[in-house]
Amino acid sequence: MSCQHLQLAEAIELFVHDGASIALEGFTHLIPFAAGHEIIRQRKRDLHLIRMTPDLVYDQLIGMGCARSLSFSWGGNPGVGSLHRLRDAVEHGWPHPLELNEHSHAGMAAAFTAGASRLPFGVLRGYIGTDLPAHNPNIRRIACPFTGESLAAVPALNPDVTILHAQRADRAGNVAIDGIVGAAREAALAAKTLIVTVEEIVDVLPPAMNAIVLPHWVVSAVVPCRGGAYPSYAQGHYARDNAFYRRWDTIARDRDGFLAWMKRHVLDTPDHHAFLASLQTEAAA
Amino acid sequence: MSACTRDEWMTVAAARQLRNDSVCFVGIGLPSAACNLARLTHAPEIVLIYESGTIGTRPDVLPLSIGDGELAETATCVVPLPEIFSFYLQAGRVDVGFLGAAQIDRFGNLNSTVIGPYELPSTRLPGAGGAAEIALHARQVFVMLRATPRSFVERLDFRSSAGYLEGHGARARAGIPGGGPRAVITDVGMLAPHPESEELQLVALFEGASVDEARAAIGWPLQVADRIDTIAPPTARELDTLRALNARTREAHARPVHIPL
Numbered sequence: 001m002s003c004q005h006l007q008l009a010e011a012i013e014l015f016v017h018d019g020a021s022i023a024l025e026g027f028t029h030l031i032p033f034a035a036g037h038e039i040i041r042q043r044k045r046d047l048h049l050i051r052m053t054p055d056l057v058y059d060q061l062i063g064m065g066c067a068r069s070l071s072f073s074w075g076g077n078p079g080v081g082s083l084h085r086l087r088d089a090v091e092h093g094w095p096h097p098l099e100l101n102e103h104s105h106a107g108m109a110a111a112f113t114a115g116a117s118r119l120p121f122g123v124l125r126g127y128i129g130t131d132l133p134a135h136n137p138n139i140r141r142i143a144c145p146f147t148g149e150s151l152a153a154v155p156a157l158n159p160d161v162t163i164l165h166a167q168r169a170d171r172a173g174n175v176a177i178d179g180i181v182g183a184a185r186e187a188a189l190a191a192k193t194l195i196v197t198v199e200e201i202v203d204v205l206p207p208a209m210n211a212i213v214l215p216h217w218v219v220s221a222v223v224p225c226r227g228g229a230y231p232s233y234a235q236g237h238y239a240r241d242n243a244f245y246r247r248w249d250t251i252a253r254d255r256d257g258f259l260a261w262m263k264r265h266v267l268d269t270p271d272h273h274a275f276l277a278s279l280q281t282e283a284a285a
Numbered sequence: 286m287s288a289c290t291r292d293e294w295m296t297v298a299a300a301r302q303l304r305n306d307s308v309c310f311v312g313i314g315l316p317s318a319a320c321n322l323a324r325l326t327h328a329p330e331i332v333l334i335y336e337s338g339t340i341g342t343r344p345d346v347l348p349l350s351i352g353d354g355e356l357a358e359t360a361t362c363v364v365p366l367p368e369i370f371s372f373y374l375q376a377g378r379v380d381v382g383f384l385g386a387a388q389i390d391r392f393g394n395l396n397s398t399v400i401g402p403y404e405l406p407s408t409r410l411p412g413a414g415g416a417a418e419i420a421l422h423a424r425q426v427f428v429m430l431r432a433t434p435r436s437f438v439e440r441l442d443f444r445s446s447a448g449y450l451e452g453h454g455a456r457a458r459a460g461i462p463g464g465g466p467r468a469v470i471t472d473v474g475m476l477a478p479h480p481e482s483e484e485l486q487l488v489a490l491f492e493g494a495s496v497d498e499a500r501a502a503i504g505w506p507l508q509v510a511d512r513i514d515t516i517a518p519p520t521a522r523e524l525d526t527l528r529a530l531n532a533r534t535r536e537a538h539a540r541p542v543h544i545p546l
Binding site for chain 1: 313314336337338339348349350351352353354356357358363365366367370371374375394398403404405406407408409410411412413414415416417418420421422443444445446447450456459460461462537538539540541542543544545546
């Protein structure tokens, strides 16, 4: 498959279908917020959301009614507290019930790694003494065929679409990421379709030998999108807006306040640039 | 140095548990403050690992998340997340896991998943995250938690990470490689497992705290060790360092970030 250069709205329209399983990865760093917002603008429904740490981006997708189920391992607002929209969906079924496929970080990492390798399951020494296997039939135990040791097994995660945000890609579609990478590479290579939004498209990638490079033929689409990870961050470009993460606690706490904010800043803005501009206008007021 | 809060004292007492040669997997929140206080005082060479894959990180301000840019910029190296859990934690290369939780029981098992039944919880908490395997594989675990009967409970609503399971050697029999909770640091004093039953018992109190106060704050009939130590108050250096760290952190987290237009 060759890599296409697309605009964000085109890429979401082309690849993200109702009912699809999608993984917007990026561990705190490089969370693809612009892509998440575009999914909300296009009112995609019935999605199976996959992400180790749902973060604000999935709180928004869940609250806006885009999700049917969630595979995850830690669902909070880091350092702040709850994801109120995720909680409302689990505790009260609002806007509709959310099916959970809950893992630990190590289990999700093993599932993505297996998916990237096209193996049926991942193996780990994990979950012992926890109640998670009792509530998630996807966590099972197998015996090592060589020693007999009992190990945890989790089915591979192979999202229909993985979406990442990266600092840069070149014109051929090779993608470079530096800083915290989380499980981005594994989630990318586990997917059937990979969309990458980038801060900039360059003629030649900088010679950073160990920065993650996803080669062009595993990338379905590259999308130029400056600021596409905000309010998370892009190392070398802009910092995580910790003050915004704190403010989100108030914005998302009640349904009406959340819906009003999403309408004003996401539904009523045509694209990510306009979203950022609306926040700046608000900050200046 | 008497004019310190119990939270500050608790953080200082937790920091003192760490050694200069420790490799420590850091949980967010109270543990992060304690681990960095140790690094800035008596343990300058301690290796701090956050689950975002940052190894040997030396942040100037405390991160709000476990993946702030500050952690990557000041790290010895940054590795992919599957690597931190497989090649480091699961491979037995972590000495200390430092965890928080919403609930703990008398055998040091932790709940950070739900209050109420799993299928229909009254409060959905964030979940296990990295803690489930940190609790299994770190050679020893320290837990920090303010003592209240709501958090130190007779029975967990959900077991997110393993302590000593049902005690009396159950953890070792389950084949769990790491050593389990060595100490639980609270804002009243410190609990540690009994060598045989593995039940947490009161082993130390802050000056001015009493056994009765500790018993009132713990939701099970708290056993008390034969000898109760008094935890020395924070030194001027410990307290000054902690307060400066917290002040830098507050300032940094409130600083407006340029919107990347």
